[in-house]
Amino acid sequence: MNTVTSYGAAGTVTGSCHLVKLGPIKILIDCGMFQGEGSNDGQRNYEPFEFDPAEIDFLIITHAHLDHIGRVPKLIKDGFNGKIIATQPTKDIAQIMLLDSAKILKEEYKTLRRKALRHGDEERVYEPLYTEDHVKEVFLKNWHTLEYFEKHKLPKRIKVTLGNAGHIMGSAFVMIDYIDDKIPKRVVFSGDIGSKHRLIIDPLDNTEEADTLFVESTYGDRKHRLLKESINEFKQTVIDTLERNGNVLIPSFALERTQEILWLLHEMHDNNELPKCQVFLDSPLAIKATRLYNKYPIHLSDEVEYHTLDNGDPFSFESLNTISTREESRMINKIKERAIIIAGSGMCHGGRIMHHLKHRLWNSNNTVIFVGFQVEGTLGRSIIDGDEYVKIYGEDIVVKAQIQTINGFSAHGDQNDLIEWIDNFSELKNLYLIHGETDKMEAFSIVIKEKLNKDANIMEYGVSVTL
Known part of the structure; x- marks a missing residue:
């Protein structure tokens, strides 16, 4: 059975992490930090993964914001030894972002430990989620960088292609082609997509083919100013x-x-x-x-x-x-x-x-x-x-x-941008909303039904859906 399970960015904006199972092949789309949305979000980053990192064959990184890459060093520390796929700019940017993150984690740990020592509860302070040495291990792994719309073959006749998401430099949406009961199919993950009107980078690309789409909805409830x-x-x-x-x-x-x-x-x-x-x-x-x-x-x-x-x-x-x-x-x-x-x-x-x-x-x-x-x-x-x-x-x-x-x-597309991008998919069968606050996804799903006559399902944390 081919499935997708979201272990982040499901009912929230941050912590992007989606596990795709295509037969025996396991592909993780992003592995980001939870940030800011609740008092326990920082602690969530320290909790064990709900899957075995050692069993993941491929990690595809859509872009280098921490809510999409912030737990990659932890993933490797916990056993991941597969191939990492991204654009070259994303790889380079991820390196400076993760090294900076490790530095901040170290400083936060020192501060919290000093306070804990004064109060006699040192045991309640977590060690840093990862260190600079763990980050360096990330870039010693097997990376494969792709140009936009360059196909990369995986085992079991699976192909991965990245398109320009127009979000930040190097950002990508992910197209995964696979065979299901002898029928060619495609699942697409939007990552974070930008507007077609951008200041310093090229606007996002369109693609027409997908059976299933997982799309971000950060601003699904509103329209940006021009x-x-x-x-x-x-x-x-x-x-x-x-x-x-x-x-x-x-x-x-x-x-x-x-x-x-x-x-x-x-x-x-x-x-x-x-x-x-x-x-x-x-x-x-x-x-x-x-x-x-x-x-x-x-x-x-x-x-x-x-x-x-x-x-x-x-x-x-x-x-x-x-x-x-x-x-x-x-x-x-x-x-x-x-x-x-x-x-x-x-x-x-x-x-x-x-x-x-x-x-x-x-x-x-x-x-x-x-x-x-x-x-x-x-x-x-x-x-x-x-x-x-x-x-x-x-x-x-x-x-x-x-x-x-x-x-x-905003580097995120607004409601009109998202609707227009979704509308390019001519024969879309399944649509799932991710990467958004729940009330905004609910509002966006109503607009999708009104404008595109499509049913949009809201992904729930840890709940698998069948492709």
Whole structure:
């Protein structure tokens, strides 16, 4: 029997992990971290897998966000010894993301252990989920990198093909072709798919053939603003804040969103739209990711690719300062006005953005611009939900800064994008929703029925469905 079982991103946005069984062959699609959605999500990452990692033959990685790759070192630590399949940019980005994750896990462990020692309950502190040595083992494994729409043969007449998902550089949706009772069939996993209107990378590809589709639904309940409108709003917000001598704080994801923001600020600088200011990219991880974006211009949009070939780095400009050390980061606090600070993490659940918020969130002259999805349970979500006070490093901070949410930059497609992409599948027999909050998936399933006359089933955690 051929089945799919979701052990993450089922009823939640994070923890993507889907086990495909095709006869004796076991394929895992992603192995991501649970992040932020509930008080026990961090603990869930430490729990044993519901399957034997040693029995997995192939791991296919759709892209290098931690909610899709964050438990891969644990998977290998627990016995996985199969082949890993991804695009080359995804492999390169995964390496810097996982090394950064291991570093954060180590620091969190040290902090929690110190607190536990003071309270006499050291035994309740988990060892780090994995270390840098475990991450290094990931990249000593057997990897096979694919170009988009290059077919890769697996045993038992199974073929794997990756298409451009238009989410971040190197992101892919997965097409698996197999034979079921002598009949050729195809199952597709969307990964995270982006809009057809993107700033710095090529838009997602379409494909027409699938018997069964597992599709993300992060924004299945809503429509984004037009990208052009979002760009104009972003520019005007930056200009208005700087002209009142305020500071702009941008909690930004190291991948894609940071590069998009840098490209926009670059354009503003070149077009004399950017008021006099200092711009700080305060994220070692984002700096490394930006170097990788420069490494693969062929994966960028035509406009950015041509700029790279003709004029060099599209993500750098005169007033940009890249900040690597903590000491340099602290020095930014001495700047009282006209600064743009781009720092991680994107959902404000850690990272250098935390101390920038602590020092500037209480000032009404400043603006915090959220340019990405904020998962329930994160500090970012609390701020955009309008909490009057938020707790940062144990201190209650009043929220007086202007709060601006600009969702048109989302790397996730909105309801219209998802509907249009699903509609390309001409003879789809089974449709399952994954990677979304339950209420949003329920709303999206209604829209799918109304617009496409298809029944969409919501995947449940640990419940197998037959292909």
